[in-house]
Amino acid sequence: MSLQVDNLTVYYQTLRGDVQALEDATFSIADGEIMGLAGESGCGKSTLANSLIRLVPPMRFVRGQVRLDGEVLPIDDARRMSDYRFSRLSVIPQYAMNALNPTRKVGKMVAELLGSKGVDFAAMIPELKRRLDLVELSHDVLKMYPIELSGGMKQRVVMVLSTLLNPSLLIADEITSALDVSTQKAVAEMLVGFRDRGFVKSLIVITHDISILYQIADTILIMYAGQLAEKAPTDVIIRAPRHPYTKLLIASLPEVGVRYAKRRLSGIPGRPPLLLDPPAGCRFRERCSVAFEKCLEAPPFVELEPGHFVACWKELGEDADA
């Protein structure tokens, strides 16, 4: 097990009270696994990612435990967490195109960052150059300022930099969102390449674009309104989802070869609840066509088949019947 998360609960402190952005997340990621994390805006994807690497106010750690390679991470202690960041777990942030200091040459910034972490930059140069080749960047980028690079180049620099120390876990947060379709594919394949070459042991790829996950992810975790809904191998999520939300989400994706002029794309009726004061129990209840009294209690995230976790009373009940 590369990553093991238990009952992780993180709220945002606001003047009007706590926004319950992440509630009792429990899941694990195996060595070498690329886990896609999907869900609509505001469902807690980025909150989950941020709480793993950089839990700062207004985020507030409520409860839970995170273990990386069997070691408990001090995620609520920013100072102690610094030792794990970069070397053990790392991130390619959503804002990768603005992530470099505009007044430092790329190479100098990398050198200063590594130096501050006690890593010998000179010894890293051959490896750094090898990896730049891998993402098809010229070595000259090290002598350039970020302003001289295109957005895509900056993102690849960040990809190389973030994974330079071979972390166990890499979180890629919406990295394909700002790219055109052909570049998306190239970036997605680079991530797989990083895993295959052992630069990173396992990956969390956050996106709202399920088609990207279909190409690269081994498993997909679906979130809804701060709760985990379903986790299963990619094929299973796409072809045989069991949570009602996942079913509707997959059904609302466009299919190749269908002309949507004739058949309207279906959406999911209703909107997600406000997380400032969310309804008790299953948060999808209001929009769910199969909801019943039991849904007033929060459903547990249960492994129905090996590797297939679902949080839905209906599925649990049917399983119990069978």
Place this chain on the structure above:
Amino acid sequence: MRRYLGRKLLIYVLTFFLAVTIDWLIPRFMPGDPVQTMLSRAALHAEAVEVMHGYYTRAFGLDVPVWQQYLNFWVAIFHGDLGTSVYLFPQPVIKVIMRAVPYDVFLLLPAILLSWFAGNWFGAFAARNKWLDNTLLPLGYILTATPYMWLGILLAWLFGVVLGIFPIAGAYSFSMRPHLSWAFIGSVLKHWFLPFASIFLVKFGGWAIGMRNMIIYELEADYSHYLEALGAPRGLIRKYAFRNAILPQITGLSLDLGVIVAGALVTEVVFSYPGIGYLILQAIQNQDYFLIQGCFLFIIIGVLLANFAIDIAYVIVDPRTRLGMVGESA
């Protein structure tokens, strides 16, 4: 680079032309007649006044048509001739100004530079430090919002009148003539301290507040968050933030340095400090066209030079400017 400088230079030349034209216009828009004002002080016979008026009007070149006066003004500027002071007749304006400039430089250069260094250092230090942010920064806000003359009067009252430690008027003791001796230097320093302190304090507050806000802005920038996410130590993140936050402060410094020759009018008036600021007030009160023009011309040149210097300094400190130039000419 050459293209960049060439374009900048053109802008500066145009600005200079417009500013000097306005400088020439402004005193002439003032109601009243400078020669009349000057003669009225002499209390002469009515006939003598008429003769004298004609003489002085010719002497100051005010008898020719306005457009001719304007052209003559430009010609004179390029000969380094700023005319003769009406109020301190017959001293040439340039001499009057040159006598005042050293006092301004002596007063303002240390005040501006020291407050800049101290304010930036303190602001950067106080940013994100709960205790300092809550206690000393409100003081910074009060200082920067204080009018110079009010603080000047307050300091003069406290240290000059009540405690009697510092003198409150002049650049040196009225009983002395300028000469090189320890007693004279001591007297100059003593007279210098209060005006210096009043300018230093107000500016210090401004720089500190500005730096604090800039640092906080930079610490919330994406690149700072990324460094944090990679576990970079606080020192490195702050170093980067400071370096980026200092850029707008450099611009502010240059603008301040540019107006050194303008003096600090209100402070100099409060302390009767004989710099350009004090001179401008005298010139305006006496409708001294040429002295006003001369003073403002100095200010115009000072501001333009400082701006030009900073344009060049930016090319050195901010790669974005430097690279922007390359992009434009390519």
